[in-house]
Amino acid sequence: EAQVTQNPRYLITVTGKKLTVTCSQNMNHEYMSWYRQDPGLGLRQIYYSMNVEVTDKGDVPEGYKVSRKEKRNFPLILESPSPNQTSLYFCASRSGSGGSTEAFFGQGTRLTVV
């Protein structure tokens, strides 16, 4: 079954404690992205990757890091989480380029930073 798997689904952490949200897709897609969803703002792209070792900033990259060492995995790293990073996070993957294909989303990770 084609899917994007994120872990964990729920996470409560304290300010400053490094954390990683994992994302894996089994569709051999080149493009992967991270989005955050906030009330009244919809979803906004944090980082994206066009292929292995190729990553770049999206619209709201501050406070986040990513890596793409393997095609299937695209972890999101918060080196020093702050309360304003409390949000619902989605990993997405798409095939091809040019924006024509649908994005497949993970189940979401609800992060609370206290």
Next chain:
Amino acid sequence: AQKVTQAQTEISVVEKEDVTLDCVYETRDTTYYLFWYKQPPSGELVFLIRRNSFDEQNEISGRYSWNFQKSTSSFNFTITASQVVDSAVYFCALSGTFYGGATNKLIFGTGTLLAVQP
């Protein structure tokens, strides 16, 4: 600039009513793609439809239909005979080719929360 506007924040209807969710977009791309996603209370994002900018034909899928009008930059979504299971947040999204193609980014609207009362 690329932008998607969903002016309706929340809509409440009674079961079996028809409901239309509005979506207006802005883009400088001549080739672009529009999407609708559904987010049920469980939180996942479910793909509903993709439409490219060269295809203005309306589409119907069961109780769902979409009306794409380039002249008004709108891509509205209608649910006929709504059901309680349609209760969700619905997002309209835009994906460009030239201006947004490199990032492969989806530009989302802020979403419309649809509540269908029994």
